[in-house]
Amino acid sequence: MNPLRKEIEELENTLYRKKEELKRLEENCHHVWGDSVYNPETYYDQVTDGYEGHGSDFYPITRRVEKKKSRWSQTCTKCGKTRYAYNQKAVKFEPDFGN
Numbered sequence: 001m002n003p004l005r006k007e008i009e010e011l012e013n014t015l016y017r018k019k020e021e022l023k024r025l026e027e028n029c030h031h032v033w034g035d036s037v038y039n040p041e042t043y044y045d046q047v048t049d050g051y052e053g054h055g056s057d058f059y060p061i062t063r064r065v066e067k068k069k070s071r072w073s074q075t076c077t078k079c080g081k082t083r084y085a086y087n088q089k090a091v092k093f094e095p096d097f098g099n
Contacts, residue, residue: 029079039084040068 045067048060075082 026076026079026081029076029081031076031081032078033074033083034077036072036074036085039071039073041071042066042068 043066044064046062047065048062050061051058052061053059070086070088072085072088073082074085
């Protein structure tokens, strides 16, 4: 067996074990979530600007457009796990009259 192939196999096994160890650590952690951070997710969408061609040989003229989806994230201060939220909960603000 090629020594490089053997080294790659050992590294893959080590990576698998480390991922499992991290998964167990995150599952057993009593999470202490940090502050929420606005962290929009970037994605690309294809937009059609029109059609070109004659007769039955029409084809669309398209372009890729970068868009952002609202997303908030929190990171656990103990284990480093990050969770994401895509929706907001309405918060009712009330005036504080200093009572």
